Amino acid sequence: MADTTAPYRIKGETGVWEVVVGLEVHAQVVSNAKLFSGAATAFGAEPNTQVSLVDAAMPGMLPVPNRECIRQAVRTGMALDAVINRWSRFDRKNYFYADLPQGYQISQLYHPLVGPGEVEILLDEKDENSVKQIGIERIHVEQDAGKLMHDQHPTMSYVDLNRSGVALMEIVSRPDMSSPAEAGAYLRKLRAILRYVGSCDGNMEEGSMRADVNVSVRKVGGELGTRTETKNVNSVRFVMAVIEHEARRQVEVLEEGGQIVQETRLYDPDKNVTRTLRSKEDAHDYRYFPDPDLLPLELDEAFLEECRSSLPELPDAKRKRFEGLGISAYNASVLTAEVEIARWFDGLLDAGADPKQASNWTVAELFGALNRTGKSIEECPISPEEAAELLKLVADGTISGTIAKQVFEIMLETGEAPSKIVEERGLKQTSDTGAIDAEIDKILAANADKVAEYQAGKLPLFGFFVGQTMKAMAGKANPGVVNERLRAKLG
Amino acid sequence: MTELTHKTITELREGFRSGDFSAREIAEAFNAAVAAGRGLNAYTVETPELALDAADIADRDRTTNALKPLSGIPLGIKDLFATEGVDSTSGSRILKDFKPTYESTVSGNLKAAGAGMLGKLNMDEFAMGSSNETSAYGPVISPWKRNDGGNAALTPGGSSGGSAAAVAAGLAPGVTGTDTGGSIRQPAAFTGISGIKPTYGRCSRWGIVAFASSLDQAGPMARTVRDCAIMLEAMAGFDPKDATSLNLPVPQWEAGLSADLRGKKVGIPKEYRIDGVPAEINAIWDQGIEWLKDAGAEVVQISLPHTKYALPTYYIIAPAEASSNLARYDGVRYGLREMGVKSLDDMYAATRAAGFGAEVKRRIMIGTYVLSAGFYDAYFTKAQKVRTLIKRDFAEAFKECDLILTPTAPSAAFGLQEKMSDPLAMYLNDVFAVPASLAGLPAMSVPGGLDSQGLPLGLHLIGRELDEQGILNAGLAIEERAGFNHRPKRWW
Numbered sequence: 001m002a003d004t005t006a007p008y009r010i011k012g013e014t015g016v017w018e019v020v021v022g023l024e025v026h027a028q029v030v031s032n033a034k035l036f037s038g039a040a041t042a043f044g045a046e047p048n049t050q051v052s053l054v055d056a057a058m059p060g061m062l063p064v065p066n067r068e069c070i071r072q073a074v075r076t077g078m079a080l081d082a083v084i085n086r087w088s089r090f091d092r093k094n095y096f097y098a099d100l101p102q103g104y105q106i107s108q109l110y111h112p113l114v115g116p117g118e119v120e121i122l123l124d125e126k127d128e129n130s131v132k133q134i135g136i137e138r139i140h141v142e143q144d145a146g147k148l149m150h151d152q153h154p155t156m157s158y159v160d161l162n163r164s165g166v167a168l169m170e171i172v173s174r175p176d177m178s179s180p181a182e183a184g185a186y187l188r189k190l191r192a193i194l195r196y197v198g199s200c201d202g203n204m205e206e207g208s209m210r211a212d213v214n215v216s217v218r219k220v221g222g223e224l225g226t227r228t229e230t231k232n233v234n235s236v237r238f239v240m241a242v243i244e245h246e247a248r249r250q251v252e253v254l255e256e257g258g259q260i261v262q263e264t265r266l267y268d269p270d271k272n273v274t275r276t277l278r279s280k281e282d283a284h285d286y287r288y289f290p291d292p293d294l295l296p297l298e299l300d301e302a303f304l305e306e307c308r309s310s311l312p313e314l315p316d317a318k319r320k321r322f323e324g325l326g327i328s329a330y331n332a333s334v335l336t337a338e339v340e341i342a343r344w345f346d347g348l349l350d351a352g353a354d355p356k357q358a359s360n361w362t363v364a365e366l367f368g369a370l371n372r373t374g375k376s377i378e379e380c381p382i383s384p385e386e387a388a389e390l391l392k393l394v395a396d397g398t399i400s401g402t403i404a405k406q407v408f409e410i411m412l413e414t415g416e417a418p419s420k421i422v423e424e425r426g427l428k429q430t431s432d433t434g435a436i437d438a439e440i441d442k443i444l445a446a447n448a449d450k451v452a453e454y455q456a457g458k459l460p461l462f463g464f465f466v467g468q469t470m471k472a473m474a475g476k477a478n479p480g481v482v483n484e485r486l487r488a489k490l491g
Numbered sequence: 492m493t494e495l496t497h498k499t500i501t502e503l504r505e506g507f508r509s510g511d512f513s514a515r516e517i518a519e520a521f522n523a524a525v526a527a528g529r530g531l532n533a534y535t536v537e538t539p540e541l542a543l544d545a546a547d548i549a550d551r552d553r554t555t556n557a558l559k560p561l562s563g564i565p566l567g568i569k570d571l572f573a574t575e576g577v578d579s580t581s582g583s584r585i586l587k588d589f590k591p592t593y594e595s596t597v598s599g600n601l602k603a604a605g606a607g608m609l610g611k612l613n614m615d616e617f618a619m620g621s622s623n624e625t626s627a628y629g630p631v632i633s634p635w636k637r638n639d640g641g642n643a644a645l646t647p648g649g650s651s652g653g654s655a656a657a658v659a660a661g662l663a664p665g666v667t668g669t670d671t672g673g674s675i676r677q678p679a680a681f682t683g684i685s686g687i688k689p690t691y692g693r694c695s696r697w698g699i700v701a702f703a704s705s706l707d708q709a710g711p712m713a714r715t716v717r718d719c720a721i722m723l724e725a726m727a728g729f730d731p732k733d734a735t736s737l738n739l740p741v742p743q744w745e746a747g748l749s750a751d752l753r754g755k756k757v758g759i760p761k762e763y764r765i766d767g768v769p770a771e772i773n774a775i776w777d778q779g780i781e782w783l784k785d786a787g788a789e790v791v792q793i794s795l796p797h798t799k800y801a802l803p804t805y806y807i808i809a810p811a812e813a814s815s816n817l818a819r820y821d822g823v824r825y826g827l828r829e830m831g832v833k834s835l836d837d838m839y840a841a842t843r844a845a846g847f848g849a850e851v852k853r854r855i856m857i858g859t860y861v862l863s864a865g866f867y868d869a870y871f872t873k874a875q876k877v878r879t880l881i882k883r884d885f886a887e888a889f890k891e892c893d894l895i896l897t898p899t900a901p902s903a904a905f906g907l908q909e910k911m912s913d914p915l916a917m918y919l920n921d922v923f924a925v926p927a928s929l930a931g932l933p934a935m936s937v938p939g940g941l942d943s944q945g946l947p948l949g950l951h952l953i954g955r956e957l958d959e960q961g962i963l964n965a966g967l968a969i970e971e972r973a974g975f976n977h978r979p980k981r982w983w
Contacts, residue, residue: 053593057819059586060573060595060698064734094815094862096839103818159823287862289871292704292812294734 008179010217012251017217019247020224021183022175023239024212025190026168027200028144029072035143035167036063036106043206047149047160055165057101062293065090069167070297072199073113073141074307076169079197079314080136082117084304088140089296094287098159099146107142107170109288113297114139119173119193120316121185125333128323134186135174144168169200175214175224180240187211187236188337192315195339210234213267215246217254225250226260230267230274242267246274318342325355331363340377347384353391361391365405369412381415390418402475403427431478436485439472440465444489454490462486495520496661497978500564500718503664507563508553514546514563518607521565525609525662530983533647533656535570535628536578536611545607552605559605560725567663569654570611571618572598572709573698577608581700582616582650584627585820585827585846595698596730597667597709604725609663613653616848617817618674618702621920623652624911625850633682633904634660634979638945645904645946648678648920654712655682659979665713665722669699671706672805673900673924676936679712680899680949683938683977685966686712687719690957691931692737694723695730701816703809704735706928716937716966720744723959739957747960750968753787757965758892762798763923768901772948775939776898779950779969783896786968791892795884800877801926806918807861807874808929813851814858820846853914882930885953894961897923899936899949927953937966938975947977 010017034041037054054061077084089111092104117136124130146164150157171190177183191209194200201208211234216227228250230242250260263279313321315336322332335345348358366387370380390411394404399422410421422428430436443465444451454461469482495517498506506512522539542565549562573579573591580586594602602608615625623631623646633647633656647656651668655678658666668675670688679686687710694709701707711722724744730736759780764773780790822828822842829841847855861870888895900920910917927934933956936949950969954962 056824058573058591058593058825059579059581059589059700059819060591060696062697062701062733064732092815094818096818096821096836098821098823098835101819101824103821104815285864287815287859287864287867289811289815289862289867293701 008181009220010247010251012255014255016220017247017251018178018220019243020175020216020218020227021177021179021243022214022227023173023177023183023186024214025171025173025187026210026212027076027171027194027202028208029069029141029167029169030199030201031066031068031072031167033066033068034165035066035069035141037165039165041166043208045162047158047162050162051164055101055161057103063106063291065294065297066167069141070113071303071307072167072197073139073169074299074304075197075311076171076194076199077114077117077139078308078311079193080114080117080119080139080171082136082139083115084299085111085113085115086299086304087111087296088113090291090294091288092291095284097145098157099148099164101146101161101164105143105145106291106294108140110290111296112138112140119186119189121182121189122333123182123185126330128329128333132182134176134182137172137174139169139171142168142170175216180243183213183243184236184240187239189315192337192339196312196314196342198312204234204236207234211239213239213242213246215243215250216260217247217250225254226262228260228263228265228274230265231277233267238267238269241269241272242274245272249274315342322355322359325349327355327359331359334363335359338377344377344380344384348388351385351388353388354395357391357395358388361387365408369408373412382411386411386417393418393422397429397431397478398422399427399429400475400479402470403429427476429476429478430473431481433481433485436469436473436477436481437489439477440469440482440485440489443468443472451490462490465490494661496524496664498664499714500664500721501715503564504721507549508558514549514553515543517563518542518546518565521609521663524660528657528660528662528983531632531634531656531660531662532629533613533631533653533660533662534567534610535580535582535613535653538577538608538610541577542607542609545602545605549605549607559603560721561601562605564605564664565607565609566601566722567609567612567654567657567666568598568601569651569667569669570614571669571700572667573700574598574608574611577611579611579700580628581618582614582626582628583820583846583851584848585842587627587827589826591698593698596695596732597699597726599698600728601667601722601725606725612651612657612666615650615652615674616851617700617813618650618669618671618707619813619850619854620649621673621677621917622646622905622907622910623649623678624907625649625848626652627848630907631656632907632983634981634983635682635904635946636979636982643906646681646907648681648900648904650674651678651686651712655679655684655686658682658684658712658714660981660983661978665711665718667709667726668712669702669707669709670924670928671702671708671809672928673921675710675712676924676934676949676951677900677920679936680938680951681904681947683947683975683979684712684714685716685719685935685937685970686710687723687935687959687963687966688928688933689723689727689959690737690933692735693727693933693959695728695733695736697730697732701812703812704816705812706805706809716963716970717745717748719935719966720748720963742960744960744963747964748967749964750786750971752783752965752968755788755894755961755965756892757783757788757790758793758888758895759790760793760795760798760888760895760897762795763897765901765922768898769942771903771942772898772901775948775950776896779896779939782969782972783965785972786965788965788968793888793892793895795881795888795926797877797880797884798926801881801929802918802922804874804877804881805921805925805929806857807870808878810854810858811861811871812858814855814862817847817851817855822846850914878929881926885926885930885932889955893955894958894965895953896965897951897953899923899951903942903944903946903948923951932956933959933962935962935966937969937973939969939973940975941977947975
């Protein structure tokens with residue numbers, strides 16, 4: 001396995017290069033209504049059914065900020081340990097396009113809602129010391145555009161305005177990432193935090209989260225190079241592919257004596273290449289200016305306090321808490337990466353399960369079963385309480401670990417409670433020495449040769465006797481008692 | 492009985508309530524006047540049936556004592572206001588035949604107060620103009636003529652030119668206007684009527700087609716100060732659909748009217764005595780000062796040092812906002828669309844080239860220029876700073892006075908075509924009106940008298956923020972003393 005903490009380097013003809021990466025993540029805010037209108041925001045609705053007069057930019061219509069969208073962005077900023085600007089303002093970004101009804105996007109250029117913050121990533125998820133801080137420059141709130149549909153008519157394009165006016169957070173990182181893996185870790189971590197906070201569902205396939213990827217290369221330790229920006233990349237894998245491809249392309253251009261042009265590029269996932277969308281020379285002049293329809297956004301202490309107090313425990317805090325409970329760094333990292341898993345596991349702990357045992361069981365048994373059946377944790381047929389009950393049956397010696405696996409399978413199939421399964425199917429572990437002795441006596445008698453070998457010093461045969469006894473007891477014998485009785489009888 | 496169409500809103504209200512005449516009779520009289528007044532081109536749309544419908548409801552409500560503040564009063568609505576199911580074109584070809592599915596808050600408030608609608612009033616395209624000549628539907632012709640025996644067609648002013656002409660000619664007892672940099676006050680002055688632009692935020696902008704959002708404000712235009720107070724009370728009020736709307740109760744301006752100005756200080760800004768203004772303008776201003784003194788006010792000299800920068804500042808900020816506000820007229824969703832082109836960009840260009848008139852294009856270009864990279868700080872940012880200084884000028888001045896008196900416009904009405912080829916001369920019309928707009932202050936024009944050519948001249952009152960009552964009262968004091976009861980002689 002590759003060492004994920006080794007620096008990412010590109011060996012070129014003229015030397016060794018490193019890559020500098022910054023990401024601008026557009027995250028759709030979870031809210032029932034759009035940023036400046038009361039229209040609904042559900043994904044997948046019939047075209048143009050979630051459009052208000054404001055979203056269609058009818059004459060005389062005015063934007064009114066939706067408090068919930070602002071609240072979600074503030075909570076996100078707080079979760080990223082960022083400066084919350086009590087005074088911010090909306091600006092208009094002017095350009096013409098058919099998916100932009102107003103002829104401008106309401107955004108925040110000059111005075112964003114959220115200032116500097118940071119995200120901690122683990123370069124190696126098994127090593128809690130492999131942390132790196134990725135700086136957040138700012139988060140601003142803005143409107144999404146509509147969508148053009150080119151496949152509805154032979155010569156014309158159609159416009160769907162359902163998404164027009166939906167609130168986005170643009171989360172701008174500092175150029176602090178230096179490999180595809182770091183960018184991937186950052187995106188996954190950011191996504192996890194947003195989902196913990198509940199401010200974005202993080203669904204990249206549905207476009208709820210997309211990234212603009214800024215990449216430049218330089219000789220190790222050298223001056224920053226000219227960057228390119230690859231727009232609208234919609235998966236973690238693609239972001240990593242873009243960086244890898246773009247860094248290599250830039251190194252090739254530079255080593256051939258060329259120059260990197262500051263430009264906007266597009267990623268083609270089918271061919272795994274990026275290509276020029278527009279260069280700096282054709283860049284739009286967006287003519288940003290403060291939106292005169294909106295007053296500056298001023299946040300009071302009560303609002304900020306409500307935002308703060310409504311934040312859940314975040315991934316890093318949860319991971320550290322889990323580690324404090326004796327859970328391994330790896331398990332803690334895996335169990336906190338997704339908010340649904342973390343919540344499920346917290347439920348398991350709340351139901352009284354032993355943290356270490358529960359974490360091992362969850363990562364090995366539960367995840368294994370979910371993988372096998374292709375289910376997500378939300379679709380898990382077993383509740384944390386039922387799982388806790390199962391683990392308790394093992395812990396208190398009611399059933400053995402082997403039987404527990406059987407019980408778990410039955411639970412998955414039938415949805416029945418573990419104690420009921422154990423009771424009805426007679427799977428309880430026995431410590432009845434009379435019954436165990438009787439089986440041991442039979443086995444020792446039938447294997448007199450092996451008894452002799454054991455007593456002559458071939459000690460590993462002990463396991464054989466244990467196995468035979470457990471098998472004869474149909475797995476229900478208490479292994480401790482079996483061991484003890486065997487030792488007594490074998491001398 | 493005086494002709495119904497010569498009566499004020501106050502008189503109509505009283506006569507209707509006491510049963511001297513029915514609301515239907517009022518509506519029919521005005522409908523007939525509107526039809527007979529087509530030569531003025533004041534209305535772009537006539538809605539006689541809507542006026543009658545509201546009148547019938549008012550007549551019915553009178554029998555059940557369920558009258559509303561404006562029951563029985565038919566009004567004209569400037570075409571900048573979206574009116575549900577009725578063409579709302581903003582004087583532009585690009586919105587020809589556009590019928591909104593919604594009603595602007597202000598016109599809706601008037602309807603809710605019982606008013607009927609006589610029709611939509613012609614205006615400068617997107618409210619950009621001071622003579623009503625930029626309308627895509629032809630200029631409004633003022634009902635006034637010079638007394639020189641000539642027959643020159645005069646402008647009613649702009650942009651609310653149709654509104655002003657309609658009231659002056661008796662085609663409506665009251666109308667809505669909008670004022671971005673004088674568009675209520677200058678036409679009111681040119682046509683011998685009263686008009687008030689309230690404090691920015693008093694009237695909701697929702698459903699009013701935007702020209703310059705930080706300046707646009709609706710207001711009433713009518714024959715008298717009292718009529719303006721009655722209408723403004725119905726128009727104003729907090730609207731959660733407009734983020735810049737003021738969340739304040741609407742004062743009872745009519746009940747608060749008083750022409751007794753004792754204890755009030757009226758400021759006279761020295762910077763408003765500008766070169767090239769006709770002596771008659773300064774004479775009426777001096778007359779106004781005397782009237783206010785007569786009403787008990789004390790007159791003080793004040794200084795508004797940044798006045799000379801107001802017009803250039805306005806002509807940066809207003810076009811900048813307009814260039815962005817008008818981007819939505821792109822042919823994609825409603826209004827004019829010019830096809831027969833190869834690309835989306837071609838369609839935009841063709842649609843906007845055909846849909847906008849010369850003045851609108853000029854302002855879009857100015858606005859685009861001042862917001863461009865490399866020019867933004869030099870123009871737009873600087874203009875915002877100067878705007879702040881102009882606001883501060885007023886704040887300082889209002890430490891020494893309660894209201895300010897100036898002329899409304901630097902001239903009486905001029906002839907059609909006289910200034911169309913000279914935009915700068917046209918823009919100068921608003922030299923006295925623009926500073927109050929930039930400061931968001933309430934301001935009104937009341938008739939002062941006639942000039943030597945027999946044309947009306949207006950006096951301009953600027954008040955403290957939210958002090959509409961102060962300028963209405965001073966306006967009333969002038970009105971009582973000026974005794975302005977001149978009407979244009981009917982020729983149309």
